Amino acid sequence: SQQGEEDPQALSIQEGENATMNCSYKTSINNLQWYRQNSGRGLVHLILIRSNEREKHSGRLRVTLDTSKKSSSLLITASRAADTASYFCATVVSGGSYIPTFGRGTSLIVHP
Amino acid sequence: ETGVTQSPTHLIKTRGQQVTLRCSSQSGHNTVSWYQQALGQGPQFIFQYYREEENGRGNFPPRFSGLQFPNYSSELNVNALELDDSALYLCASSRLQGYEQYFGPGTRLTVT
Numbered sequence: 001s002q003q004g005e006e007d008p009q010a011l012s013i014q015e016g017e018n019a020t021m022n023c024s025y026k027t028s029i030n031n032l033q034w035y036r037q038n039s040g041r042g043l044v045h046l047i048l049i050r051s052n053e054r055e056k057h058s059g060r061l062r063v064t065l066d067t068s069k070k071s072s073s074l075l076i077t078a079s080r081a082a083d084t085a086s087y088f089c090a091t092v093v094s095g096g097s098y099i100p101t102f103g104r105g106t107s108l109i110v111h112p
Numbered sequence: 113e114t115g116v117t118q119s120p121t122h123l124i125k126t127r128g129q130q131v132t133l134r135c136s137s138q139s140g141h142n143t144v145s146w147y148q149q150a151l152g153q154g155p156q157f158i159f160q161y162y163r164e165e166e167n168g169r170g171n172f173p174p175r176f177s178g179l180q181f182p183n184y185s186s187e188l189n190v191n192a193l194e195l196d197d198s199a200l201y202l203c204a205s206s207r208l209q210g211y212e213q214y215f216g217p218g219t220r221l222t223v224t
Contacts, residue, residue: 048211048212
């Protein structure tokens with residue numbers, strides 16, 4: 001079974017709106033990572049957040065982590081058509097073999 | 113820095129055949145992981161190599177095997193291909209285990 005599960009499965013918004021995706025996981029983590037994938041190609045790393053961090057920013061991206069709820073969210077502000085992609089969270093469990101485990105992803109469509 | 117490269121881009125094989133996929137890691141990265149991604153799903157971890165030793169394996173049968181070479185390039189071999197092996201195969205390298213991974217563009221394998 002997959003450690004992280006993203007929600008929603010699909011999201012459709014207009015350019016300029018904000019997009020929020022959530023990731024829930026089951027066991028304690030060392031870190032959680034967010035990736036983007038365009039059109040079934042290779043994944044691109046976006047942000048890594050460690051278990052002792054609560055929030056990180058990178059440009060228009062904001063990631064939060066709530067270890068008590070075992071969840072994370074990715075917020076994309078002022079979305080653009082170029083943000084259309086699938087977004088995945090990957091969790092690295094504590095005391096494990098340091099292998100990121102991916103969820104099924106959220107498919108984001110941003111309409112121009 | 114040279115990114116992660118994979119070859120071939122696309123491949124069509126017949127059930128029962130064998131296939132070898134290749135990956136060249138990003139410069140300075142000593143960890144490489146292989147993932148299988150079926151359509152509409154997240155990447156599923158196959159195995160990971162660290163300094164030429166396998167140090168983690170997902171829920172894949174022994175007919176999936178791999179190698180990592182001294183220059184940190186890597187191969188994924190799949191024997192006795194089955195129709196369900198049709199997928200995008202992704203290679204990812206990282207400088208540190210469990211941290212951000214850099215993905216190649218993938219090899220699209222179709223088994224007929």
